[in-house]
Amino acid sequence: MITGTGITKTFKQRGGVLGAREVPALRGVDFAIAKGGAVSFIGESGSGKTTLGRIIAGLESHDAGEIVIDGVPMSSLSHRRRQPYFRRIQLIHQDPYSALNPTRTIHQTLEAPLRLRARQTGRPRSWADQRAEELLAMVGIDPGYVLPRYPHQLSGGMRQRVVIARALTMDPEVLVADEAVSMIDVSLRLGILALLKDLRERLDVGVLFITHDIATARYIGDDGELYVLYRGQVVERGATEKIIADPVHPYTQSLLSAIPVLHGLERPGAERVVPREMQREGEPDAGCLFARRCPFGTERCANEMPVLERGPDAEQEYACFHPRRRSVIPVGVGE
Amino acid sequence: MTAHTAAHDTAAPETPAAAPGVRIRDLTVVYKTPAGELPAVRGVDLTLAPGTITGVVGESGSGKSTLALSLLNAVQPPGRIAAGSVEIDGLGDVLTLRGEDLRRARGRQVGYVFQAAQNSLNPLKTIGKQLLDLGRSHDVDDLRALVRDAKDLLARMGMDGARVLDSYQHELSGGMRQRVGIMLALVLNAKVVVLDEPTTALDMITQATILRIIREVHEERALTTLVITHDVGAVAEVADSLAVMYGGRVVEHGPVTEVLGDARHPYTQGLIRAIPRLTGDLSLARALPGRPPTLGTLPGRGCVFRERCERRMEVCETDEPMAVNRDGRTVACHAADRHLSLVKRKEFV
Numbered sequence A: 001m002i003t004g005t006g007i008t009k010t011f012k013q014r015g016g017v018l019g020a021r022e023v024p025a026l027r028g029v030d031f032a033i034a035k036g037g038a039v040s041f042i043g044e045s046g047s048g049k050t051t052l053g054r055i056i057a058g059l060e061s062h063d064a065g066e067i068v069i070d071g072v073p074m075s076s077l078s079h080r081r082r083q084p085y086f087r088r089i090q091l092i093h094q095d096p097y098s099a100l101n102p103t104r105t106i107h108q109t110l111e112a113p114l115r116l117r118a119r120q121t122g123r124p125r126s127w128a129d130q131r132a133e134e135l136l137a138m139v140g141i142d143p144g145y146v147l148p149r150y151p152h153q154l155s156g157g158m159r160q161r162v163v164i165a166r167a168l169t170m171d172p173e174v175l176v177a178d179e180a181v182s183m184i185d186v187s188l189r190l191g192i193l194a195l196l197k198d199l200r201e202r203l204d205v206g207v208l209f210i211t212h213d214i215a216t217a218r219y220i221g222d223d224g225e226l227y228v229l230y231r232g233q234v235v236e237r238g239a240t241e242k243i244i245a246d247p248v249h250p251y252t253q254s255l256l257s258a259i260p261v262l263h264g265l266e267r268p269g270a271e272r273v274v275p276r277e278m279q280r281e282g283e284p285d286a287g288c289l290f291a292r293r294c295p296f297g298t299e300r301c302a303n304e305m306p307v308l309e310r311g312p313d314a315e316q317e318y319a320c321f322h323p324r325r326r327s328v329i330p331v332g333v334g335e
Numbered sequence B: 001m002t003a004h005t006a007a008h009d010t011a012a013p014e015t016p017a018a019a020p021g022v023r024i025r026d027l028t029v030v031y032k033t034p035a036g037e038l039p040a041v042r043g044v045d046l047t048l049a050p051g052t053i054t055g056v057v058g059e060s061g062s063g064k065s066t067l068a069l070s071l072l073n074a075v076q077p078p079g080r081i082a083a084g085s086v087e088i089d090g091l092g093d094v095l096t097l098r099g100e101d102l103r104r105a106r107g108r109q110v111g112y113v114f115q116a117a118q119n120s121l122n123p124l125k126t127i128g129k130q131l132l133d134l135g136r137s138h139d140v141d142d143l144r145a146l147v148r149d150a151k152d153l154l155a156r157m158g159m160d161g162a163r164v165l166d167s168y169q170h171e172l173s174g175g176m177r178q179r180v181g182i183m184l185a186l187v188l189n190a191k192v193v194v195l196d197e198p199t200t201a202l203d204m205i206t207q208a209t210i211l212r213i214i215r216e217v218h219e220e221r222a223l224t225t226l227v228i229t230h231d232v233g234a235v236a237e238v239a240d241s242l243a244v245m246y247g248g249r250v251v252e253h254g255p256v257t258e259v260l261g262d263a264r265h266p267y268t269q270g271l272i273r274a275i276p277r278l279t280g281d282l283s284l285a286r287a288l289p290g291r292p293p294t295l296g297t298l299p300g301r302g303c304v305f306r307e308r309c310e311r312r313m314e315v316c317e318t319d320e321p322m323a324v325n326r327d328g329r330t331v332a333c334h335a336a337d338r339h340l341s342l343v344k345r346k347e348f349v
Helices: A049-056 A079-086 A106-121 A126-138 A156-168 A186-203 A214-220 A240-245 A250-257 A299-303 B002-009 B064-070 B099-108 B127-137 B143-156 B161-165 B174-186 B204-220 B232-236 B256-261 B266-273 B314-318 B334-348
Strands: A002-013 A021-033 A038-042 A064-069 A089-092 A174-178 A206-211 A225-230 A233-239 A316-318 B022-033 B036-048 B053-057 B079-088 B110-113 B192-196 B224-229 B241-246 B249-255 B324-326 B329-331
Touching (some): A002 A049, A021 A049, A021 A225, A021 A233, A038 A049, A038 A214, A049 A174, A049 A206, A089 A156, A106 A126, A106 A156, A126 A156, A156 A174, A156 A186, A186 A214, A206 A214, A225 A240, A233 A240, A250 B204, B036 B053, B036 B079, B053 B232, B064 B079, B110 B174, B127 B174, B143 B161, B143 B174, B174 B192, B224 B232, B232 B241, B249 B256, B314 B334
Parallel strands (some): A038 A225, B053 B241, B192 B224
Antiparallel strands (some): A225 A233, B241 B249, B324 B329
């Protein structure tokens, strides 16, 4: 179990025409990822979702807040003593083309961390080779074919499976998948998503799925939980299926409305929400962060910042003064 | 979409000239490889009706970008256009143009946004300087008007035009550069516009906005537009017709609602089933088995899709299915043919 409370991070931008300025990347985010669970962070670029993923994987520091891994607050440990905890959280990169060393065969790529793992767990060296084959089989590729090959000899989908196998060498509790399918051919994406779902069930590994495409979040498990991030704040949170079916925050509704309608198969939702403006960099922080773009913003929204609160439905939280259900998602023509 | 109708209200005072039609006939483009010349695009027939948006959907290696480059006669070695013609109304067969004529046609008559447009800008010049270079190289008389048009296009895409023109590419985010690329393709008022992966690196809301603007500008200026993408979703909403490419062939083509609503080629069907959707049964969606072919793994004969096809028959191993046109829809599949003829027979019983 990994929990975070009040995670805050501010980037300082140097130089530029405006001189140095501070960009809040995360504004006090709370989250929890259970063993074997599925949590998705959804948002556009600048939402802080990638930064949060990197903080959770121990690759980035945060300014305030606490991360607790298996009951141990990370702030109580020295940098060195934290490492074994963060090793339980493995990051899967977006780009399977640059995540693997091009001069090493897949066998060499998997061998190094597995030897380390063998030493840590007191297993013989021969265990590493056997485990490499097991892991590749587990991610759905033929070890005999893949092991002697170099990354450039493999397709994007296969490479991403190798990257996942490498993450599994450390017996992680949580896989952090940051846009893990966005660079994969469309016909193969569901295969990678199904693999993540399958790993949850077989290994009881948690998946933290970071994406800008809400639809993909459904496919790592219908028991998943969704966090919608906007400019470093969680603006809506709840069960994935619930948030997709009944979004109440206008930003969530905008994200869902932006998903293209497959004409011929679907009709657009009756109340699609289009933001009034596009996102701008370096916006001032007055009131609700989404107020300027929100089609339903009021004076209160411009002056006061809403906090994440539980709605009437206990399983849904949102940060909005004017929450309202709207039918924004496409409706199947046959339904 | 309300934006469509709004576009008509703000139409320019003079009626724009009629949009040109584009007819690609029997186009074959080969690439030189150690294994000899292999076809990236083979025997493609595709008509872009005047004033329409055609989406071309295909995975990596389907030949979609090579097809797009052919519209500019811009296939680079080791590639070579081996056969066919690309007729554009008012311009003739682009594949016969050479030298200065070809250079003028590019940009003036055929606007083009390259794949990864965000990486195709000159890092040493401001965007404004590059815009002026573009204008001068195409003998634009009124450069002020060109800058005005550019600022207007940028503003519509949510950017501060003056600031963007004063910027170097490294000062812009990926999404901003992408929009700059789209502006540069539209600003010379080309009547045929080719957009290769125009929204690939963009967020959902930005993608939706850009697609809406592409549609608006397309209608205002009476363009004929070709959008190349790997993502059906990126064209499903803006395109009038949809062509599906696989292994260098157009395997299905027709009105977008019909191709999506009643796909006939097994590849199109599989592709649609593989799209992550917001609604519907999760268990019905699944990835296509196998993987897309590369130049080297394309079968020498028979159907290009047969390795991944669940309706494969004996004839698919040996005979390439012909593209059959029926009721404005084109499908190249032995199984679809049979399916159709069965349906037909039933109707006549």
